[in-house]
Structure formats: structure tokens, C-alpha cells
Amino acid sequence: AAGCHNILLTGPPGAGKTLLARALVSIQPRLSIQESLEVIRIYSVAGLISNTQTLIEQRPFRSPHHTASGVALVGGGAVPKPGEVSLAHRGVLFLDEFPEFPRGVLENLRQPMEDGVVSVSRAAGSVQYPARFMLVAAMNPCPCGLYGQEDDVCICTPSQVLKYRKKISGPLLDRIDLHIEVPRVALDKLTEEYQTETSSIVRARVEYAHICQRKRFGRNPIRFFNAEMTMAEMKRWCAVDQNVQTFLRQAASAFRLSARSYFRVLKVARTIADLGKSKTILCDHVAEALQYRTKIE
Incomplete structure (x- = not known):
């Protein structure tokens, strides 16, 4: 979301x-x-x-x-x-x-x-x-x-x-x-009772991520969300340092990611970084994004 x-x-x-x-x-x-x-x-x-x-x-x-x-x-x-x-x-x-x-x-x-x-x-x-x-x-x-x-x-x-x-x-x-x-x-x-987060608490985090994305794409009348980023926008907003780039390339090779999957992992990592209030994409964000790739073979 x-x-x-x-x-x-x-x-x-x-x-x-x-x-x-x-x-x-x-x-x-x-x-x-x-x-x-x-x-x-x-x-x-x-x-x-x-x-x-x-x-x-x-x-x-x-x-x-x-x-x-x-x-x-x-x-x-x-x-x-x-x-x-x-x-x-x-x-x-x-x-x-x-x-x-x-x-x-x-x-x-x-x-x-x-x-x-x-x-x-x-x-x-x-x-x-x-x-x-x-x-x-x-x-x-x-x-x-x-x-x-x-x-x-x-x-x-x-x-x-x-x-x-x-x-x-x-x-x-x-x-x-x-x-x-x-x-x-x-x-x-x-039947067990758990201390869980309410929808309003989760929605507040989602709203924060949406605010980050509105600032990012503020002048774009079409794109509002990270999932909609073009390649040009990804080069600007999903830039990573050498360590993260090396980690991502190794993971892409190990998981046999297609080019489209590779860039979608980066988009998800950008969203995870937004939720974590991080301006840059870290290895932890990429690692979490990779966990969501398909297990269907």
C-alpha cells in the first residue's frame, strides 16, 4: 500500500x-x-x-x-x-x-x-x-x-x-x-490475545511514505508512487552506493532475476527506505525487498 x-x-x-x-x-x-x-x-x-x-x-x-x-x-x-x-x-x-x-x-x-x-x-x-x-x-x-x-x-x-x-x-x-x-x-x-497495531497506526506509516513520494514526484501530474517510476526517475531516486550495488548484483545472479525483476526489487527497496525514514537505499532495504520475490517455479 x-x-x-x-x-x-x-x-x-x-x-x-x-x-x-x-x-x-x-x-x-x-x-x-x-x-x-x-x-x-x-x-x-x-x-x-x-x-x-x-x-x-x-x-x-x-x-x-x-x-x-x-x-x-x-x-x-x-x-x-x-x-x-x-x-x-x-x-x-x-x-x-x-x-x-x-x-x-x-x-x-x-x-x-x-x-x-x-x-x-x-x-x-x-x-x-x-x-x-x-x-x-x-x-x-x-x-x-x-x-x-x-x-x-x-x-x-x-x-x-x-x-x-x-x-x-x-x-x-x-x-x-x-x-x-x-x-x-x-x-x-x-483465540489468543495479541497486542497488535491498529489500522490507524499502520495507515499513519503509509501516509508518511505517500508524503515522501508526493515530494519526490511533486511536479509530475501522472506518477504518484514508487511502483510507477520510469527508468530515468529510478536513476535519480534509486541511486545506491557501491556496496549496495555489489550486493544487489550478487543477489540478482543468485536468484536469476530478470531485468524487470531487478528494477522492481529496487522500487520496493525505495519504498522500504521511505517507511524507515531513510533518504538512501541500504543493503537491509534491498535484502528485505528480495525476500518478496516469487517462490513459484
Whole structure:
């Protein structure tokens, strides 16, 4: 939430993936006036807003079903209208049961995830819709959902597990910054009392990171978050010293990171540094960012 990074949550059924995704809304700062105007324009074109509607303050949260078509997801139709990716602009696009979406539909996400816009072409012409959203995807580790669980036995064969995970292409996984495993919580621990942080405390940290990014991209009318940085902006804002650069190169070689993954690790490290109130990216920030790279093979 702090840097608008895309997230993949992997865990067994009932682990709380959907709950975590919906909880993101409670720790996200409200829309700025500029962001709100962008969202209102999209919802107006889609016919989802009345003429008397005031500014939208809450960030959008869209959760299409896995049977949604490509047109429903990215937009289009005989009379082009914005799809779910545009309706989630400046908010969260939650895709539960991620591998159950048709692969062709998922591949349509690659352009908006990279460019922040959707291009819809028809015989009469083409139109572009904004689509700068934070993708939150959730999936089971295998078809039965029990792969890797200590207290349950997975009934899937290795080939079934591999086929299930291969439903998500490598290029699409490369565009997801944070790959998080969500373990099932034991029943006896659910009833225990813990001293936890409230959403308001977490939101305060996220707001601080957002303020840092507003100062960083203050003159840019399009980019607000670290995840949206271009290569030129990364050279300026993600510059690291020789020690960090050496560490990152060694890690990239060891983890066989693609060029896109390499730069996304740097963007996540920049956000971690912002949360830690650090002006420079340190080895600790890079090491933490590397922990979130995919374990799906």
C-alpha cells in the first residue's frame, strides 16, 4: 500500500487471503483532490456516477469474478467503456482465485500494469483509459489447496501442481513486486490475545511514505508512487552506493532475476527506505525487498 506495489498472496483456503486484501483499503490514505477527479471522470464515462456526486474520497476496490471476460476486465465493447482495471484506477484490483482466470484474460493485464493505461481499438477509432491500480492477486498453492501444509495431505500429483502454477505466465509474475505466502493460522492461536497495531497506526506509516513520494514526484501530474517510476526517475531516486550495488548484483545472479525483476526489487527497496525514514537505499532495504520475490517455479 505504501508504494502501490502489486501483490500476490499464496496460501491454503481459509488462510485469510481475501480478508488481507480487503483490509488494505483501511490502511490506504484517502484520495487526493487530483486523484479523486481522475476517478470521477472514469466512473462518469462508465455511467456509474450521478450528476450530483461529490468528490470520491475512498480509494476504489474492485473484485471481478474469475469468469469475467477480457472486455469486462480491461474495457471495450461496441461502445467502448472502461473495464475493471480502469474502475480500480488509484485503488485496488483484487483478483481472487488468480489461476482460474483464463490465461488470455490475464495476459491483458500486462499493458496496464506496465504503462498505467488501457488502449481500446475499434474500427471507428481508439481510446485510452487510465489504469493505475494496485493489483492484489490471491491463489492456492495447488489445485486442492493443501500443498506444503503440515497438518493436511495434498492429493495433487507434481504434474498437477506444476500445471496449475504455469497458468500464470512468467512475464505476468515479473510484474508483481511482492510475492507473499499466507500460512494457515492454528485454531488455538486464533483465540489468543495479541497486542497488535491498529489500522490507524499502520495507515499513519503509509501516509508518511505517500508524503515522501508526493515530494519526490511533486511536479509530475501522472506518477504518484514508487511502483510507477520510469527508468530515468529510478536513476535519480534509486541511486545506491557501491556496496549496495555489489550486493544487489550478487543477489540478482543468485536468484536469476530478470531485468524487470531487478528494477522492481529496487522500487520496493525505495519504498522500504521511505517507511524507515531513510533518504538512501541500504543493503537491509534491498535484502528485505528480495525476500518478496516469487517462490513459484
